[in-house]
Amino acid sequence: MPELPEVETVRRELVPLLTSRRITRVEIYWHRLIDRPAPEIFVQHLVGTSITALRRRGKYLIFDLDSGEHWLIHLRMTGQIYVRQAQAPIDAHTHARVYLDDGGVIHYRDQRKFGRFYLVRDEDQVVGDLGPEPLSEDWQPEDLAERIRGRRARIKTLLLDQRVVAGLGNIYADEALFLARIHPACEGGRLTEAQVRRLHRAIRQVLLEALRARGSTMSTYIPPSERRGEYQQQRRVYRRKGQPCPVCGTPIEHMKLSGRSTYFCPRCQPFSC
Numbered sequence: 001m002p003e004l005p006e007v008e009t010v011r012r013e014l015v016p017l018l019t020s021r022r023i024t025r026v027e028i029y030w031h032r033l034i035d036r037p038a039p040e041i042f043v044q045h046l047v048g049t050s051i052t053a054l055r056r057r058g059k060y061l062i063f064d065l066d067s068g069e070h071w072l073i074h075l076r077m078t079g080q081i082y083v084r085q086a087q088a089p090i091d092a093h094t095h096a097r098v099y100l101d102d103g104g105v106i107h108y109r110d111q112r113k114f115g116r117f118y119l120v121r122d123e124d125q126v127v128g129d130l131g132p133e134p135l136s137e138d139w140q141p142e143d144l145a146e147r148i149r150g151r152r153a154r155i156k157t158l159l160l161d162q163r164v165v166a167g168l169g170n171i172y173a174d175e176a177l178f179l180a181r182i183h184p185a186c187e188g189g190r191l192t193e194a195q196v197r198r199l200h201r202a203i204r205q206v207l208l209e210a211l212r213a214r215g216s217t218m219s220t221y222i223p224p225s226e227r228r229g230e231y232q233q234q235r236r237v238y239r240r241k242g243q244p245c246p247v248c249g250t251p252i253e254h255m256k257l258s259g260r261s262t263y264f265c266p267r268c269q270p271f272s273c
Helices: 004-018 039-046 141-148 155-160 170-180 193-212
Strands: 023-028 034-036 051-057 060-065 070-074 079-085 094-100 104-110 116-120 253-257 260-264
Touching: 004 051, 004 060, 004 079, 004 193, 023 039, 034 039, 039 116, 070 079, 141 155, 141 193, 155 170, 155 260, 170 193, 170 260
Parallel strands: 034 116
Antiparallel strands: 023 094, 051 060, 060 070, 070 116, 079 104, 094 104, 253 260
């Protein structure tokens, strides 16, 4: 958390608040938040610039600046972004504030401190290795097939590899594999053409469902509007161990794959690969 639907929801809510706003002051309270450049250079380069656009690449937010540089934010597990007035209080988990010319202030809050800021002229320095965007019209089943061809890693593990497809995480990988009727421990390279096509379609379906629900709020993810996501109310397998499968009624099972909790229906997703 957060994954593509949550980051995209954050982006959509921030766009009307931040586009064309000029940055007047930057306060960094925990310097390790800044991955690059050095914190003092980050602040110096950010102040005085205007935000011309706000995009998403995978799980990264990308602020395009009129200086030609790009400010990237990776929220990781617990990063949160709010826009408040200058007098709004902060707590021990607020690690940065960015002041805007309209009186608004961007608050960055991160309980686990895993999130990172980047300021670069070439965004590919940070996101250049990411795989395709799964909701792009350019992403086709053939591309997914090419990226997993010959791979012996488990398909769940491959879906979490951001070089295979950008933006997927634990929740939506499990949900997509269930819809595609594929066991998460199947070797990626052994999937049939039909399975790959089902998986490609399922990934799109799950992500679009989650976007309509504004993502999943199960722990720390709360978008800037503070209107909680609702996808957790409609998930089919994720964190539903022991509960009946919504298709066949078989109890959902749980296992660990590459250290990640994984949920599946043993009947709808037989290990037959």
